[in-house]
Amino acid sequence: MAGDPLDDLYDRPGFMIRRAHQIAVAVFLAQTEELGITTTQYGILVVLRHRPRIDQITVARLLGLDRSTAGMVVKTLEEGGLVARVVDPADKRRRSLELTQAGSDLLDRLAAPAGRAVAQLLAPLDPAERPVFLALLRKLTGAFDATSRVPLAKVPLVREPIVEEPVVEEPVVDDLDEPRPGP
Amino acid sequence: MAGDPLDDLYDRPGFMIRRAHQIAVAVFLAQTEELGITTTQYGILVVLRHRPRIDQITVARLLGLDRSTAGMVVKTLEEGGLVARVVDPADKRRRSLELTQAGSDLLDRLAAPAGRAVAQLLAPLDPAERPVFLALLRKLTGAFDATSRVPLAKVPLVREPIVEEPVVEEPVVDDLDEPRPGP
DNA sequence: CAATATTCATCAGACGTCTGATGATTGATC
DNA sequence: GATCAATCATCAGACGTCTGATGAATATTG
Numbered sequence: 455m456a457g458d459p460l461d462d463l464y465d466r467p468g469f470m471i472r473r474a475h476q477i478a479v480a481v482f483l484a485q486t487e488e489l490g491i492t493t494t495q496y497g498i499l500v501v502l503r504h505r506p507r508i509d510q511i512t513v514a515r516l517l518g519l520d521r522s523t524a525g526m527v528v529k530t531l532e533e534g535g536l537v538a539r540v541v542d543p544a545d546k547r548r549r550s551l552e553l554t555q556a557g558s559d560l561l562d563r564l565a566a567p568a569g570r571a572v573a574q575l576l577a578p579l580d581p582a583e584r585p586v587f588l589a590l591l592r593k594l595t596g597a598f599d600a601t602s603r604v605p606l607a608k609v610p611l612v613r614e615p616i617v618e619e620p621v622v623e624e625p626v627v628d629d630l631d632e633p634r635p636g637p
Numbered sequence: 638m639a640g641d642p643l644d645d646l647y648d649r650p651g652f653m654i655r656r657a658h659q660i661a662v663a664v665f666l667a668q669t670e671e672l673g674i675t676t677t678q679y680g681i682l683v684v685l686r687h688r689p690r691i692d693q694i695t696v697a698r699l700l701g702l703d704r705s706t707a708g709m710v711v712k713t714l715e716e717g718g719l720v721a722r723v724v725d726p727a728d729k730r731r732r733s734l735e736l737t738q739a740g741s742d743l744l745d746r747l748a749a750p751a752g753r754a755v756a757q758l759l760a761p762l763d764p765a766e767r768p769v770f771l772a773l774l775r776k777l778t779g780a781f782d783a784t785s786r787v788p789l790a791k792v793p794l795v796r797e798p799i800v801e802e803p804v805v806e807e808p809v810v811d812d813l814d815e816p817r818p819g820p
Numbered sequence: 821c822a823a824t825a826t827t828c829a830t831c832a833g834a835c836g837t838c839t840g841a842t843g844a845t846t847g848a849t850c
Numbered sequence: 851g852a853t854c855a856a857t858c859a860t861c862a863g864a865c866g867t868c869t870g871a872t873g874a875a876t877a878t879t880g
Contacts (some may be wrong), residue, residue, distance in 0.1 A: 458687075458701065458791070459686075459687045460683070460684065460687050460688075460791070462681060462683075463683045463684070464791070465771070465775075466751075466755060467661065467679065467755060467758055467759060467770075467771060467774070468661040468662070468664075468665055468676060468758065468780060470771070470774045470775060470778050471654065471657045471658050471661045471774070472658055472661070472676065473701055473778040473781075473789065474654045474657075474658075474774060475655055475657075475658040476701065476837085476838095477653050477777075477778060477784075478650065478651040478654045478655070478780045479651070479837090480784075480838095481651075482651055483838095492649060492865070492866080493655065493866095494865085494866065494867095495665030495865095497646060497652065500643070500645075500646045501643065501646070503642075504641075504642045504643050505643075509828065509829090509840075509869085510828080510829080511827080511828055511829080514682070516643065518656055518659065519866090519867080519868095520867070520868055520869080521826085521828080521830090522829095522830080522867080522868070522869085523866060523867050523868075525828095525829065525830070526865085526866075526867090527866075530865080535777065545827095545828085545875075546828095546874080546875060546876085547826060547828040547829070547874065547875045547876070547877070548826080548827095548829090548875095549829075568649075571651065572649060572650060572651070575650055575651065575777075576650060576777070577780075578776055578777050578779075578781070579773060579776060579779030580778055582774055583776075585776070585835095586652070586769065586773065587650075587770070587773040587774075588648070588650060590762060590766055590769065590770040590773070591650070591653045591654070591657060591770070592648075592653060593761055593762060593766075594657060594660075594758070594759070594761050594762055594770070595653050595656040595657050596761075597659060597760075598656075598660045598761070599661075601660075605762050606656065608641070608643070608647070610843095634830065643847095659867085659868095662867090662868095663868095666868095668873090675835070675836080676836095677835085677836065677837095678835095692858065692859090693858080693859080694857080694858055694859080702836090702837080703837070703838055703839080704836070704858080704859075704860090705837080705839085705859095705860080705861085706836060706837050706838075708858095708859065708860070709835085709836075709837090710835085710836075713835080727859085728845075728846070728857095729844080729845060729846085729858095730844065730845045730846070730857065730858040730859070731845095731856080731857095731858060732859075734880095821880105822879100822880090823878100823879085823880085824877100824878075824879075824880095825876100825877080825878070825879090826875100826876080826877065826878085827875080827876075827877085828871080828873105828874085828875080828876095829872100829873085829874085829875100830871100830872085830873085830874105831871080831872080831873105832869105832870090832871080832872105833868105833869085833870090833871105834867100834868085834869085835866105835867080835868085836865105836866085836867080836868105837864100837865080837866080837867100838863105838864085838865085838866105839852105839862105839863085839864085840862090840863090841860100841861080841862080841863105841868100842859100842860085842862105843858100843859085843860085843861105844857100844858085844859085844860105845856105845857080845858080845859100846855100846856080846857075846858095847854100847855080847856070847857090848853100848854080848855070848856090849852100849853080849854075849855090850851100850852095850853085850854100850874100
């Protein structure tokens with residue numbers, strides 16, 4: 455199969471990343487099969503464990519989701535009895551979110567399968583390659599955290615004023631031909 | 638922000654891969670903005686250029702999509718006049734797919750923006766890091782190409798009997814096969 | 821204080837993704 | 851050659867994802 459012109463497609467980073475995502479989701483679903491949860495739902499549960507009583511817009515920002523997606527998934531979790539949602543009396547625009555006991559219990563039971571999913575996903579890489587791969591993945595994604603289209607804000611535990619630092623190294627501009635200086 | 642318990646989530650490979658996918662799609666859409674195409678549609682157009690007159694199930698296999706998704710996106714492309722779809726007279730189950738002139742022209746005009754998307758996506762990595770990252774990504778995804786849940790079959794140009802070779806290097810045990818019950 | 825701007829939530833619409841079920845057609849088997 | 855199995859396509863249903871619009875509530879500012 456040498457010289458297949460489709461290899462140009464298969465070698466595109468975007469194509470391989472789509473495949474990796476598809477695989478990662480499938481592996482997670484397979485490992486957590488009997489618990490009936492998805493990767494996005496899992497992310498929201500983890501966030502709510504560590505940031506109780508936040509609103510769903512903040513959840514969206516912490517996970518790099520848009521407001522609509524976060525709202526939809528939270529609604530599903532609420533209907534499944536895993537998340538409690540009440541109007542914040544201090545700010546009636548907000549829905550204060552919190553894990554229910556069932557949600558907390560489920561999250562506990564997810565620890566083992568979630569760990570197995572990571573192991574299975576990284577199994578094809580040699581042990582020494584894994585931290586290299588993850589470091590490069592972190593470097594790539596982290597560089598885009600501040601972009602306006604798909605931002606991710608690592609809101610700290612204690613809510614501080616969000617300083618909108620003017621981003622110096624915005625990888626979204628046009629000058630893509632020159633090798634870009636690292637941070 | 639040291640010691641944030643959410644870092645355990647952010648460091649999960651699945652989480653970073655989801656981010657990377659989200660970013661890759663956004664970058665592609667931004668670069669091809671005026672051409673109005675998506676990453677999946679682009680993949681199908683590329684496949685049809687190099688495998689004219691195949692059916693959509695084969696398209697699905699070549700891209701690692703399920704039949705429904707491929708059918709839906711092909712339908713969109715047909716409605717947009719980019720793909721022609723006719724019933725194969727030799728096998729009336731098949732819809733023979735082919736690029737239209739408009740589809741072929743669009744694909745030509747996509748070459749430059751698609752290249753810029755790759756450059757922008759990889760810009761945060763040092764030039765020496767890029768091939769390392771891509772090689773590890775290829776190693777990881779390639780190891781799952783034969784799994785039954787999300788297979789990808791690199792169907793050769795000349796259609797040969799598809800030998801279902803017993804997979805030697807199945808990453809980690811555990812069945813990925815059983816269907817998942819809804820919640 | 822009143823007008824304006826921002827923020828949270830939701831809805832509508834579009835696209836992608838998967839599973840499972842159903843028809844139509846073809847291939848294989850006895 | 852009739853039956854049975856495999857294959858292509860489509861539909862229904864579910865979930866995730868994004869954009870843009872709208873309404874309600876709060877914050878800002880002149």
